[in-house]
Amino acid sequence: MANIRQIAKEAGVSVTTVSRVLNNHAYVSEEKRKAVLEAINRLNYSRNLNAIHLIKGKTNIVGVMLPYINHAYFARLLEGIASEALRSNYQLILFQTDYNPEEEMKALNMLKMKQIDGLIICSKALEWGQIEPFTEDGPVLACEDTGDAAISSIYIDHYAGFQQGLFYLMERGHRHIGYCLGRVNSNNSQARRNAYVDALAFIDEVVREEWMFYQCYSIEDGVKVANKLLTMKERPTALLVASDQVAVGIMMEAEKNGIRIPEDLAIIGFDNQPIAEVFDLTTIDNQLFEMGSSAFRIVHNQITKKKREPQKCKLEFRLIERSTV
Amino acid sequence: MANIRQIAKEAGVSVTTVSRVLNNHAYVSEEKRKAVLEAINRLNYSRNLNAIHLIKGKTNIVGVMLPYINHAYFARLLEGIASEALRSNYQLILFQTDYNPEEEMKALNMLKMKQIDGLIICSKALEWGQIEPFTEDGPVLACEDTGDAAISSIYIDHYAGFQQGLFYLMERGHRHIGYCLGRVNSNNSQARRNAYVDALAFIDEVVREEWMFYQCYSIEDGVKVANKLLTMKERPTALLVASDQVAVGIMMEAEKNGIRIPEDLAIIGFDNQPIAEVFDLTTIDNQLFEMGSSAFRIVHNQITKKKREPQKCKLEFRLIERSTV
DNA sequence: ATAGGGTATGAAATGCATTTCAGGTCAAGA
DNA sequence: TCTTGACCTGAAATGCATTTCATACCCTAT
Numbered sequence: 001m002a003n004i005r006q007i008a009k010e011a012g013v014s015v016t017t018v019s020r021v022l023n024n025h026a027y028v029s030e031e032k033r034k035a036v037l038e039a040i041n042r043l044n045y046s047r048n049l050n051a052i053h054l055i056k057g058k059t060n061i062v063g064v065m066l067p068y069i070n071h072a073y074f075a076r077l078l079e080g081i082a083s084e085a086l087r088s089n090y091q092l093i094l095f096q097t098d099y100n101p102e103e104e105m106k107a108l109n110m111l112k113m114k115q116i117d118g119l120i121i122c123s124k125a126l127e128w129g130q131i132e133p134f135t136e137d138g139p140v141l142a143c144e145d146t147g148d149a150a151i152s153s154i155y156i157d158h159y160a161g162f163q164q165g166l167f168y169l170m171e172r173g174h175r176h177i178g179y180c181l182g183r184v185n186s187n188n189s190q191a192r193r194n195a196y197v198d199a200l201a202f203i204d205e206v207v208r209e210e211w212m213f214y215q216c217y218s219i220e221d222g223v224k225v226a227n228k229l230l231t232m233k234e235r236p237t238a239l240l241v242a243s244d245q246v247a248v249g250i251m252m253e254a255e256k257n258g259i260r261i262p263e264d265l266a267i268i269g270f271d272n273q274p275i276a277e278v279f280d281l282t283t284i285d286n287q288l289f290e291m292g293s294s295a296f297r298i299v300h301n302q303i304t305k306k307k308r309e310p311q312k313c314k315l316e317f318r319l320i321e322r323s324t325v
Numbered sequence: 326m327a328n329i330r331q332i333a334k335e336a337g338v339s340v341t342t343v344s345r346v347l348n349n350h351a352y353v354s355e356e357k358r359k360a361v362l363e364a365i366n367r368l369n370y371s372r373n374l375n376a377i378h379l380i381k382g383k384t385n386i387v388g389v390m391l392p393y394i395n396h397a398y399f400a401r402l403l404e405g406i407a408s409e410a411l412r413s414n415y416q417l418i419l420f421q422t423d424y425n426p427e428e429e430m431k432a433l434n435m436l437k438m439k440q441i442d443g444l445i446i447c448s449k450a451l452e453w454g455q456i457e458p459f460t461e462d463g464p465v466l467a468c469e470d471t472g473d474a475a476i477s478s479i480y481i482d483h484y485a486g487f488q489q490g491l492f493y494l495m496e497r498g499h500r501h502i503g504y505c506l507g508r509v510n511s512n513n514s515q516a517r518r519n520a521y522v523d524a525l526a527f528i529d530e531v532v533r534e535e536w537m538f539y540q541c542y543s544i545e546d547g548v549k550v551a552n553k554l555l556t557m558k559e560r561p562t563a564l565l566v567a568s569d570q571v572a573v574g575i576m577m578e579a580e581k582n583g584i585r586i587p588e589d590l591a592i593i594g595f596d597n598q599p600i601a602e603v604f605d606l607t608t609i610d611n612q613l614f615e616m617g618s619s620a621f622r623i624v625h626n627q628i629t630k631k632k633r634e635p636q637k638c639k640l641e642f643r644l645i646e647r648s649t650v
Numbered sequence: 651a652t653a654g655g656g657t658a659t660g661a662a663a664t665g666c667a668t669t670t671c672a673g674g675t676c677a678a679g680a
Numbered sequence: 681t682c683t684t685g686a687c688c689t690g691a692a693a694t695g696c697a698t699t700t701c702a703t704a705c706c707c708t709a710t
Contacts, residue, residue, distance in 0.1 A: 014660040049438040050378040051696035070400040113374040339690040376666035
């Protein structure tokens with residue numbers, strides 16, 4: 001494979017001139033420019049990006065850390081990130097971690113090793129304290145509340161979101177409310193559980209463990225939840241479900257078994273995914289796409305401006321009223 | 326940021342020795358090894374991957390070209406690719422092209438510019454002839470039939486798959502059969518249309534344009550198809566749907582409007598996605614995950630073995646009988 | 651006439667880690 | 681005693697493009 005030196009030789013100019021042609025710099029005579037272009041063509045030359053990355057000290061690549069790709073929540077978030085990366089002519093490297101801290105560390109080390117210019121964390125298992133040191137190596141942004149940690153963040157207030165959903169249900173007379181969440185110990189889940197506990201206390205209801213479902217990610221999980229509900233003597237009259245997919249699964253399986261939605265069971269989903277509209281699901285829009293695109297924009301900005309102060313950005317959610325409550 | 330030279334100085338050794346420690350080479354005295362390790366620690370040093378990529382001539386990154394990330398088909402395929410990449414300690418760069426030839430070219434050029442060691446094409450708009458020259462720069466593999474082109478390929482026989490679905494329906498007495506596909510002019514769609522036309526000719530049925538739906542990708546599109554069906558005077562009694570998502574959308578909307586599945590309308594999906602099992606959808610398993618992991622394995626093999634002859638690999642599909650036929 | 655600015659070009663330094671080659675020491679085997 | 685091989689170390693070459701600095705020409709304005 002030809003390199004710039006060979007092009008220079010072939011065109012009878014210096015490597016500097018070749019570089020100038022390659023980068024559209026001024027002050028190259030038309031004659032030499034043509035000679036260079038012809039040499040490039042003849043030798044089928046392309047620049048070696050690794051050399052460019054090395055000397056420029058940047059790669060125009062941003063890393064994206066996420067547990068699973070094939071998951072509606074992350075896919076939507078990723079879509080937002082990718083859309084903005086495209087506009088800025090950036091590439092994305094995906095780090096699918098499966099919540100494995102070692103894999104997450106790999107992503108962080110890529111930043112340190114200058115493989116990527118910045119890192120967007122969609123979700124993680126590591127502690128903030130373990131992540132913080134890497135902000136020296138480049139912008140790091142998490143798509144969740146980073147609290148007091150010196151890490152940029154774009155997030156929505158999950159406590160408030162859950163609270164709004166709960167109040168919406170209570171206003172309509174529901175007192176027996178359950179929920180479905182993903183990971184038990186994630187920040188988001190904790191905020192939501194707190195909202196739940198507080199809201200139930202507010203109406204003097206006791207918290208019932210059996211109405212709190214975890215590990216709910218997909219339609220299939222929703223089906224399982226519905227089947228569990230069917231075996232219960234006393235069922236909740238409403239469910240707050242932290243994913244539209246899960247909500248749809250519950251809805252389908254419940255209706256199949258004679259439970260009417262919303263008469264027997266009211267359901268609120270989260271994320272306002274396309275599927276929610278199709279099934280006319282009442283949901284709380286978390287603006288995932290917007291979150292992804294903003295995430296990239298912030299990181300990109302920090303890369304170009306070389307600003308290092310962590311930036312925190314809160315997005316607003318909104319309740320979309322449809323037919324399942 | 327420290328570099329290897331500074332580490333050498335700090336530890337009182339040569340850069341060669343530092344490199345040897347970094348790469349776990351033999352023949353470094355315990356004493357010097359320790360000195361180097363300490364220096365690395367003190368200066369918080371990490372290697373610059375761009376320098377390594379440059380000198381090694383490879384990056385341990387494979388590119389993945391796909392039109393959309395947030396799409397069940399590609400997400401599942403990507404999952405397979407990613408699972409295998411993880412095992413080989415490779416990273417993935419995503420090129421979301423939206424079927425834009427310019428974006429596709431960018432991905433190919435990344436191969437030429439040595440940013441990636443190989444490229445997996447999940448779907449594309451470019452002609453094979455435009456892609457072929459890039460096989461010189463590194464392994465390129467397409468997840469579809471590449472025909473006579475000198476491009477590696479892993480694919481399933483869509484003609485045969487569609488045919489099997491059609492015959493399965495015919496055996497059960499269906500003569501009025503429609504289909505739903507994605508892009509009108511993709512190779513896959515063409516093969517499927519051919520199978521369709523041939524099968525109808527076989528039973529002396531005419532081809533009806535109004536029963537051939539295109540641009541069907543998601544649940545929402547399925548809902549639209551169902552609504553179109555509802556307006557028809559004469560409807561097909563069976564539908565072959567090239568995506569489980571779309572099939573589920575059709576099913577839901579049809580049932581909601583009093584069309585019984587399978588009595589009034591039989592449906593066969595494709596891909597055997599998790600959603601198909603949930604809705605007990607009869608489907609043809611295209612082994613997408615397996616296709617993705619094999620795709621990576623082949624590319625990885627070509628990278629390490631430096632083999633350049635294109636390799637073609639055909640996967641078997643299988644019909645999963647459930648309750649929608 | 652001369653200083654200054656625009657145009658044009660190339661040599662050499664730079665970014666950084668790996669690898670080859672060469673030069674050692676020391677102990678075991680002939 | 682001499683050879684051989686294992687062990688240890690470092691100088692220098694290498695991969696490749698960008699950028700700085702230096703040089704030089706030509707024209708215009710003073």
